[in-house]
Amino acid sequence: MILPPSALTQVADYFKVLSELSRLQVLCSLQSGPKNVTEIIEDTGLGQANVSKHLKILTQVGIISRTPQGVSVYYEIIEPLIFDLCELVSDRLFIRLEEQSQQLKQLKGLRRTKLVDTTSGSAKVKAKK
DSSP: OOHHHHHHHHHHHHHHHHHHHHHHHHHHHHHSSSSSHHHHHHHOOOOOHHHHHHHHHHHHTEEEEEETTTEEEEESSSSEEEEEEEHEEEHHHHHHHHHHHHHHHHHHHHHHHOOOGGGGOOOOOOOOO
């Protein structure tokens, strides 16, 4: 699938929205259901101005909806695909970290077994544990 640059620009913009830690925290807070700003602040520990800014951005791109209820406004996820995407990325990162961990274990094993023969004039090298 080859997308034209105009479509790729939209994809890049969508990922830019998701590339901000605070916005992901807000989204995670909303995963359990609609919340108002006060509840999101309590969940995330972020400041009111910060939460409001991120809610505005997430609303503008259509990831969440904004519903006034009396004197409060409730925000809700309207793009649940976001969590599938986050899970996919998390799974991939977990696999990559597991692979790196295995590589480090192999290197550590090689380091421990590396000995240089002292009889050939070289010093014996032992790895630190």
